[in-house]
Amino acid sequence: MESNKKEASNRSHLSREDVDSLWDEAFNDDTALGSSELKKAKKRAKRLYAELNRKRKIQMTPTPSRNSGLLYKLGYAAAAVLLLGLLIPAIHFFRNTKTEQTLSVVQYGEEAVTGRGEIKTVVLPDQTKVTLNVESSLKYPAVFEGERKVELKGEAIFEVTPDSERPFTVATTDMNVSVLGTIFDVKAYPDDELAIVSVASGKVKVAMGHAPLSANTPLSSSAPLILEKDDQLKIDKATGTIEKHTIDAENFQMWTNGVLYFSRTPIREVVNMLNRSYPQMVFELAEGEYPDLITGRLDLEQMKTNLDPVFRSLGLNYKKTEKHIILYQDITP
Numbered sequence: 001m002e003s004n005k006k007e008a009s010n011r012s013h014l015s016r017e018d019v020d021s022l023w024d025e026a027f028n029d030d031t032a033l034g035s036s037e038l039k040k041a042k043k044r045a046k047r048l049y050a051e052l053n054r055k056r057k058i059q060m061t062p063t064p065s066r067n068s069g070l071l072y073k074l075g076y077a078a079a080a081v082l083l084l085g086l087l088i089p090a091i092h093f094f095r096n097t098k099t100e101q102t103l104s105v106v107q108y109g110e111e112a113v114t115g116r117g118e119i120k121t122v123v124l125p126d127q128t129k130v131t132l133n134v135e136s137s138l139k140y141p142a143v144f145e146g147e148r149k150v151e152l153k154g155e156a157i158f159e160v161t162p163d164s165e166r167p168f169t170v171a172t173t174d175m176n177v178s179v180l181g182t183i184f185d186v187k188a189y190p191d192d193e194l195a196i197v198s199v200a201s202g203k204v205k206v207a208m209g210h211a212p213l214s215a216n217t218p219l220s221s222s223a224p225l226i227l228e229k230d231d232q233l234k235i236d237k238a239t240g241t242i243e244k245h246t247i248d249a250e251n252f253q254m255w256t257n258g259v260l261y262f263s264r265t266p267i268r269e270v271v272n273m274l275n276r277s278y279p280q281m282v283f284e285l286a287e288g289e290y291p292d293l294i295t296g297r298l299d300l301e302q303m304k305t306n307l308d309p310v311f312r313s314l315g316l317n318y319k320k321t322e323k324h325i326i327l328y329q330d331i332t333p
Contacts, residue, residue: 108139108151116279119256124150128168129159131256134276135189155187157200157253174235179204184227185252189276192269195235199227200249206233232263251297258300262314264293270314271327278303286319286328 112122114132122130125143132138136154148168160168162181170177172188174195182202188195197206204227225244227233232247251261260273267290274283278300296314303310311318311327319326 109142111137111139113137114154116276124148126163126166126168127161131157133157133187133255152186152188154189155185155255157183157185157256159183160202174208174237176207177204178207185249189272192272193237193266194269195237196252197227197233198247198249198252199229199231200253201229203228254297260298260300262294262296262298264295266290267292267294267316267327267329270294270316274298280304282324284324284326286326288328290329292329 112120112130112132114120114134114136116135118134120132122132122138124130124140126148128148130138130150133155136152136156138156139151144166146166148163148166149171150169151171153172156170158168158170158179160179160181160183164180167178167180169179170186172186172195173190174188175197177184177186177197179202182204183200184202184204185198185200186196187198197204206225206227225233225242227244230247230249232245232249232252234243234245236242245263247263251263254261255277260277262270262273268285271283271285274281292315294314294316298310298314307318307320307325316327316329318328
């Protein structure tokens with residue numbers, strides 16, 4: 001009997017730490033109620049609270065200073081716990097709803113996608129023209145509100161409508177490219193060794209997420225880099241270093257007419273680009289080390305009739321099977 005009294009006495013007080021613990025558990029609970037369930041929970045909480053107030057026999061006041069760390073007697077503690085249990089889901093409902101509304105502001109509502117051998121032109125809400133290269137995707141909002149921002153995987157040429165008050169930003173996995181009005185090419189395939197920006201007109205600013213870039217330094221410790229007409233930036237994803245070159249930007253727009261142009265390109269990226277652009281065959285690379293970089297152009301239409309001059313111009317040899325072409329340099333596999 002005495003032990004039961006002690007147990008009841010222990011339950012009759014709820015410490016501040018207990019309350020804090022309950023609130024911590026509440027905010028770690030991912031459960032959310034629908035609007036109808038929320039109304040029922042609130043109504044039930046009010047009814048229980050009123051009933052407990054009417055029937056309670058223990059005065060709900062703080063205990064003397066010796067027990068000043070204890071908050072409430074059993075009646076008030078029970079009401080607090082019951083109300084907390086009912087209203088926690090309501091709190092989550094409003095918190096989760098607010099989060100979803102915030103996320104929806106930055107979500108892209110439209111997406112353009114190309115497959116192997118497919119090139120597509122897209123006109124964005126601000127009349128910016130985008131030519132999407134093979135096996136690429138572009139996400140963009142139905143309407144630009146505030147900033148103009150799109151997300152690219154793959155390669156595209158952007159002819160940006162000028163707007164001095166709203167920069168246009170192309171976000172990729174490896175970098176952000178921002179402009180006011182210009183023509184430029186962004187190549188950012190996830191499986192390529194390099195990410196490349198080539199500028200045909202105007203100026204662009206290149207940044208790596210929140211850490212902008214500067215030439216010949218690691219991406220994570222760099223400063224903003226401005227590119228102008230006929231500038232090209234190459235980012236080595238593995239090392240985080242970059243190279244800036246002067247080019248003829250028109251060469252890097254040849255793919256819109258079925259010609260692939262390579263400038264100091266790793267051979268593995270040549271193979272990747274062939275597979276994306278020429279769906280009639282599967283291209284592979286023979287085993288071995290390939291330190292040499294490839295420079296030259298490759299006419300996709302000419303490949304349909306004669307492969308020899310096409311690959312010879314790039315310094316490559318090949319071995320052909322029914323549906324596969326194996327590329328190699330110098331030695332026969």
